[in-house]
Amino acid sequence: MKTELQNLGNDIKTKRIENGLSQEELALVSNVERSQLSKIEKGSVNGVTFMTISRIYKSLGCDISFVKGKNSYYEIHPFVKWAGGKTQLLSTLMENVPSYFNRYYEPFVGGGALLFKIQPNDFLINDSNNDLICAFNCFKNKKDFEYLKEELIKHEANHNEEYYYKIREMDRDDNFKELPIYIRAARTIYLNKACFNGLYRVNSKGYYNVPSGKYKKVNCFDRDNFENLFVFFNKGNKEIRNEDFEQSIKDAKKGDFVYFDPPYDSFEDKDSFTSYNKETFGKNEQERLSKVFKELDKKGVYVMLSNHNTEFINNLYKDYKIEVVNAKRAINSKGTGRGYVEEVIIKNYEN
Numbered sequence: 495m496k497t498e499l500q501n502l503g504n505d506i507k508t509k510r511i512e513n514g515l516s517q518e519e520l521a522l523v524s525n526v527e528r529s530q531l532s533k534i535e536k537g538s539v540n541g542v543t544f545m546t547i548s549r550i551y552k553s554l555g556c557d558i559s560f561v562k563g564k565n566s567y568y569e570i571h572p573f574v575k576w577a578g579g580k581t582q583l584l585s586t587l588m589e590n591v592p593s594y595f596n597r598y599y600e601p602f603v604g605g606g607a608l609l610f611k612i613q614p615n616d617f618l619i620n621d622s623n624n625d626l627i628c629a630f631n632c633f634k635n636k637k638d639f640e641y642l643k644e645e646l647i648k649h650e651a652n653h654n655e656e657y658y659y660k661i662r663e664m665d666r667d668d669n670f671k672e673l674p675i676y677i678r679a680a681r682t683i684y685l686n687k688a689c690f691n692g693l694y695r696v697n698s699k700g701y702y703n704v705p706s707g708k709y710k711k712v713n714c715f716d717r718d719n720f721e722n723l724f725v726f727f728n729k730g731n732k733e734i735r736n737e738d739f740e741q742s743i744k745d746a747k748k749g750d751f752v753y754f755d756p757p758y759d760s761f762e763d764k765d766s767f768t769s770y771n772k773e774t775f776g777k778n779e780q781e782r783l784s785k786v787f788k789e790l791d792k793k794g795v796y797v798m799l800s801n802h803n804t805e806f807i808n809n810l811y812k813d814y815k816i817e818v819v820n821a822k823r824a825i826n827s828k829g830t831g832r833g834y835v836e837e838v839i840i841k842n843y844e845n
């Protein structure tokens with residue numbers, strides 16, 4: 495039986511021949527080593543990056559959709575600005591994504607910057623933040639999606655300082671959790687756009703407590719992006735969970751790909767933002783995560799993780815490939831101290 499890599503290789507070879515190109519010519523136009531292209535065509539290269547495969551397909555005049563796991567490619571973006579969002583590290587992360595994997599898992603999905611870039615057909619995303627997951631769930635159901643847009647239009651029209659605090663206080667009501675998910679989702683998205691610095695922060699009682707960003711006008715959503723997100727969430731096998739990260743990856747199997755983007759480990763001398771929910775993600779949690787990483791590694795799952803470049807994290811993952819990258823920090827708890835911080839990308843596979 496042919497492996498998926500062999501099928502991919504055969505597909506590339508067939509399309510190359512149909513285009514009348516030699517291996518040398520295709521290697522040249524797609525900026526890939528000829529020897530690597532030869533291995534890809536034979537299906538004998540593991541861990542070749544998604545970017546490499548997409549360059550080859552683009553050189554063959556094909557839509558990216560020919561790459562496994564994709565049947566369409568839309569520009570889609572996060573619908574919320576999320577602390578720790580990976581938008582500015584995207585090209586580096588994409589260079590490190592294995593081109594070939596079965597199911598995609600993102601247990602700390604946040605705004606989902608990498609998810610929306612990869613656009614896998616088959617995925618499980620998860621986050622412990624219930625308000626956020628309500629919003630993701632609205633993209634899976636036509637009625638909730640339509641109501642969500644109506645609610646957001648209302649929030650945009652009614653926005654002012656007083657209105658912001660009225661919507662913010664909704665979670666103080668005992669029945670808040672019983673409200674329809676589109677109401678809660680619209681609240682989350684509106685507050686995210688209207689609050690100070692796009693923060694999500696709750697107090698000890700679990701009540702959202704970020705002050706207003708004092709904007710005169712708030713745009714809650716980009717219409718085209720929303721329509722494309724709806725299409726994306728309604729194709730293929732897509733699962734959205736709201737539980738602890740460890741539970742969410744229990745079914746990951748050999749050949750699946752898990753990307754962990756946990757709350758950051760704190761720099762000793764910096765005020766890092768790690769309080770996304772009532773519970774903080776401290777050293778014990780980072781240790782628990784590193785054990786989960788190792789178990790997945792043993793199972794043959796491709797695992798990638800990003801975090802701050804701290805000694806603690808380097809020690810936890812010393813047996814793996816660690817690349818240090820510079821990232822511009824967009825949000826911290828005080829809204830000050832923006833600048834470059836060192837982050838690490840850790841993987842259990844070679845590209």
Ligand SMILES: C[S@@+](CC[C@H](N)C(=O)[O-])C[C@H]1O[C@@H](n2cnc3c(N)ncnc32)[C@H](O)[C@@H]1O
Nearest residue numbers: 576578579580602604605606607622739755770
């Ligand atoms: C660094 S952010 C993820 C950022 C995201 N990759 C993006 O591009 O926007 C970390 C996320 O982990 C979530 N989280 C914190 N503790 C968790 C846990 N124990 N299990 C699952 N998710 C958790 C937070 O709610 C937060 O959304």
